[in-house]
Amino acid sequence: MSEPEHIVTDPENETDAPAPEEAAAETETAPAEAKPKREKPSWPPPPKDRLDGAVEALLLAAGDVVRYNRIRDLLGVPSRTIVKEAIERIRARWVEAGLAVELEDVAKGVRVVTRPEYAEYVGRLKRRPQSDKLTKSLLETLSIVAYKQPVGRAEVERIRGVQAGEALRGLLERGLLKVVGRSDQPGRPLLYGTTDRFLTVFGLKDLKDLPTHGDLKRM
Numbered sequence: 001m002s003e004p005e006h007i008v009t010d011p012e013n014e015t016d017a018p019a020p021e022e023a024a025a026e027t028e029t030a031p032a033e034a035k036p037k038r039e040k041p042s043w044p045p046p047p048k049d050r051l052d053g054a055v056e057a058l059l060l061a062a063g064d065v066v067r068y069n070r071i072r073d074l075l076g077v078p079s080r081t082i083v084k085e086a087i088e089r090i091r092a093r094w095v096e097a098g099l100a101v102e103l104e105d106v107a108k109g110v111r112v113v114t115r116p117e118y119a120e121y122v123g124r125l126k127r128r129p130q131s132d133k134l135t136k137s138l139l140e141t142l143s144i145v146a147y148k149q150p151v152g153r154a155e156v157e158r159i160r161g162v163q164a165g166e167a168l169r170g171l172l173e174r175g176l177l178k179v180v181g182r183s184d185q186p187g188r189p190l191l192y193g194t195t196d197r198f199l200t201v202f203g204l205k206d207l208k209d210l211p212t213h214g215d216l217k218r219m
Contacts (some may be wrong), residue, residue, distance in 0.1 A: 067109035150191035
């Protein structure tokens, strides 16, 4: 899945950057036009007996999250329902075959992942440099934004009790956070929210899948 564009800005000087909403308001002079209809793809869909194989091939080749709409368009089929039905058949076939991989629904799409029981071995292959890992400070800041979004730096600092500018900047650079607007408080400080990459990294379909307070207490 391609990562959404996000604004990387300096949280220490956040009141100087123009707000995306303000810029849009200045240029908007007419009501929004109706959303154009999706154009039909220029290629025919695969034969029925090759549909599941085509979906499976796309998922394996992608190496990341692929949205249902994207698969639909790439295969030239008329609806996401056809894609989802094919994915469920593939999922069941993989489970029945006892494969070491499975399909995970995440960020409004699906991706191929290894099964949890093989995590120890996969971890040896995918060791990341220490600098790429999220520190305790980054995780705390990310958690606050995830649950409080949209939220400004001042609120993050109030909750954590320490300066949050560096942590916010690091999360913006990693594509886990984005600027989602400005507060109506004096100075119009920036407001932060999570990205689709955040959902992907933590294996969430959407923000509703975040653990509740009750879930956390039972951990």
